[in-house]
Amino acid sequence: MLVTLKELLGDAQKGGYAVGAFNVNNMEIVQAIMEAAEEQRSPVILQASQGGLKYAGVDFIAAMARLAGEKASVPVAVHLDHGTDFQQIMLCVRNGFTSVMIDGSKYPLDENIEVTKKVVEVAHAVGMSVEGELGKIGGVEDDVKVDHRDAAMTDPAEAARFAEETGVDALAIAIGTAHGVYKGEPKLDFERLKAIREVVDTPLVLHGASGVSDAAIRQAVELGICKINIDTDIRQAFARGVHSVVNNNPEEYDPRKILGPARDEMKNIVATKMQLFGCAGKA
Numbered sequence: 606m607l608v609t610l611k612e613l614l615g616d617a618q619k620g621g622y623a624v625g626a627f628n629v630n631n632m633e634i635v636q637a638i639m640e641a642a643e644e645q646r647s648p649v650i651l652q653a654s655q656g657g658l659k660y661a662g663v664d665f666i667a668a669m670a671r672l673a674g675e676k677a678s679v680p681v682a683v684h685l686d687h688g689t690d691f692q693q694i695m696l697c698v699r700n701g702f703t704s705v706m707i708d709g710s711k712y713p714l715d716e717n718i719e720v721t722k723k724v725v726e727v728a729h730a731v732g733m734s735v736e737g738e739l740g741k742i743g744g745v746e747d748d749v750k751v752d753h754r755d756a757a758m759t760d761p762a763e764a765a766r767f768a769e770e771t772g773v774d775a776l777a778i779a780i781g782t783a784h785g786v787y788k789g790e791p792k793l794d795f796e797r798l799k800a801i802r803e804v805v806d807t808p809l810v811l812h813g814a815s816g817v818s819d820a821a822i823r824q825a826v827e828l829g830i831c832k833i834n835i836d837t838d839i840r841q842a843f844a845r846g847v848h849s850v851v852n853n854n855p856e857e858y859d860p861r862k863i864l865g866p867a868r869d870e871m872k873n874i875v876a877t878k879m880q881l882f883g884c885a886g887k888a
Contacts (some may be wrong), residue, residue: 607674610682610704610734610832611774613648614808617831623811626650627875628686628836630657632669633864637871639673640681642681645885650832652706655693663693667700674703679888684736686834694724703795704734704750706777706878710741714763721771729772736810736832740779750790758797765804775808775832780825782813793821795828802829810834815841819881826883836880839871846870 627638629651642649651670658666667683674681685697685705694705705722709717721737728735740759743822743887759778768776778801780791791813801810808831814822815837822833850857857863863865 608680614831619810622828623833624884625878626834628651635669635870637868641872641875642679642731645879647879647884648680650682650684652686654686663696669702682870708738710738718770725772733773736775738777761800764801768805768807777810798828842870842874843867884886
């Protein structure tokens with residue numbers, strides 16, 4: 606069943622668990638995520654980045670994700686990840702996404718608030734949820750590139766003001782994670798997370814969670830993280846599945862036999878994350 610991000614994260618916040626948000630780029634990824642969600646009886650967020658939409662087309666991504674949600678027996682939100690372009694966000698609104706993210710983190714606080722408020726006003730008018738972002742998360746994810754020297758942690762006082770003035774339904778914060786593959790073990794600032802949670806009632810989001818230790822993820826959820834984004838882990842699982850077929854049987858040319866094992870690898874990763882986040886069995 607299709608639902609909004611606000612519905613999913615409201616339940617997660619009350620229940621003390623986090624919902625996994627998994628990036629989709631093609632049919633096999635959508636199938637892997639949904640098979641895992643059904644088997645784990647877990648709510649789930651299918652999300653597409655601007656890069657993913659450019660690759661597959663917003664209409665194709667929306668059609669696949671919405672169909673998956675409509676057929677599912679578990680709650681499914683269809684979400685735009687890291688939207689930075691207002692026109693792209695409006696395309697997602699028109700194509701039936703149930704929520705969007707406006708990433709105005711590159712702007713000064715006042716401008717970020719104004720940009721985000723504009724999206725909230727439009728999205729809420731048509732029943733969609735909005736995720737905003739405060740603080741800069743280092744690394745690269747499709748169209749979003751932040752040098753680690755420019756990464757900036759979220760200030761609790763600014764987070765409280767941002768949530769209050771924008772009316773966002775979810776807030777992505779920077780507490781030490783990064784997009785892409787980590788070169789070392791990430792160090793999450795849990796004291797900062799605690800301070801933000803104390804002054805912000807809005808559900809909190811952790812980006813760049815691929816590669817973060819299980820123990821750190823569990824602690825983040827205990828301290829109030831309600832949505833966790835996973836992309837790199839899925840890409841790596843996809844590559845492992847394809848490589849295993851191509852390396853062991855270089856003569857194989859049937860895309861179904863090449864991509865099928867990749868789908869299985871991704872499904873296993875997603876199921877493991879759902880168990881870790883605590884959302885398994887919550888649908």
